[in-house]
Amino acid sequence: MLQAEKVNAATGRTTVNINGQEYVVKGEEPEYIQMLASYVDKKMRQVSHKFPHYPPVKVAVLAALNIADELYKVQQDYETLVKLIQEEKRG
Amino acid sequence: MLQAEKVNAATGRTTVNINGQEYVVKGEEPEYIQMLASYVDKKMRQVSHKFPHYPPVKVAVLAALNIADELYKVQQDYETLVKLIQEEKRG
Numbered sequence: 001m002l003q004a005e006k007v008n009a010a011t012g013r014t015t016v017n018i019n020g021q022e023y024v025v026k027g028e029e030p031e032y033i034q035m036l037a038s039y040v041d042k043k044m045r046q047v048s049h050k051f052p053h054y055p056p057v058k059v060a061v062l063a064a065l066n067i068a069d070e071l072y073k074v075q076q077d078y079e080t081l082v083k084l085i086q087e088e089k090r091g
Numbered sequence: 092m093l094q095a096e097k098v099n100a101a102t103g104r105t106t107v108n109i110n111g112q113e114y115v116v117k118g119e120e121p122e123y124i125q126m127l128a129s130y131v132d133k134k135m136r137q138v139s140h141k142f143p144h145y146p147p148v149k150v151a152v153l154a155a156l157n158i159a160d161e162l163y164k165v166q167q168d169y170e171t172l173v174k175l176i177q178e179e180k181r182g
Binding site: 018019021023025032035036037039040043044055056057058060061062063064065067068069070071072074075077078081082085 | 109110112114116123126127128130131134135146147148149151152153154155156158159160161162163165166168169172173176
C-alpha cells in the first residue's frame with residue numbers, strides 16, 4: 001500500500017513511496033505515476049511476504065521480473081488479437 | 092546484457108544474472124525466464140546509465156516502474172482493440 005504522495009506543481013515531479021522508500025519521478029500526470037508506484041509497491045510487498053528474508057534489492061528485482069512476465073503475456077494476447085483481426089479482414 | 096545462465100533440470104530452477112547478481116527462479120521454461128531476466132537486466136542498465144550514483148535497490152525499483160509503465164500502455168492498447176472488435180461485431 002502506498003504511504004505518501006507529494007506533487008510539486010512547479011517542477012512536475014511526483015514523490016511516491018515504494019516499499020518504505022521515497023522516489024521522485026518526473027512526469028506530467030501525478031495520478032498515473034501514483035498508480036504505477038502503487039502497483040510496483042503491491043508487487044514488492046507480495047515478494048516480501050513470500051520471501052521475508054530477502055534484501056530490498058532482491059525483492060525489487062523479483063518484482064520487476066513478475067511485472068515483465070505480465071507485460072510479456074499481455075503483449076502475446078495483443079498480438080493474438082491483431083492476428084485474429086487480420087485473418088477476419090482477409091477471410 | 093545477461094552474464095550467466097544455469098539450469099538445474101532436476102529441480103526446474105533457472106539461475107540468471109541480473110545487474111551483476113544471481114537469482115534463482117523456479118519455472119518450467121528456462122528460455123522464457125532467461126528472456127524476462129534479460130529484459131529486466133536491460134532496463135536496470137538503462138536506469139544505471141542515466142543515474143550512475145543510484146544504489147542498486149533504487150535502480151531496480153525505477154526499472155520496475157518503467158516496466159509497469161509499458162505494461163499499462165500495452166493493456167490500454169489491448170482494451171482499445173477489444174472495444175474496436177466489439178463495435179465492429181455490433182455494427
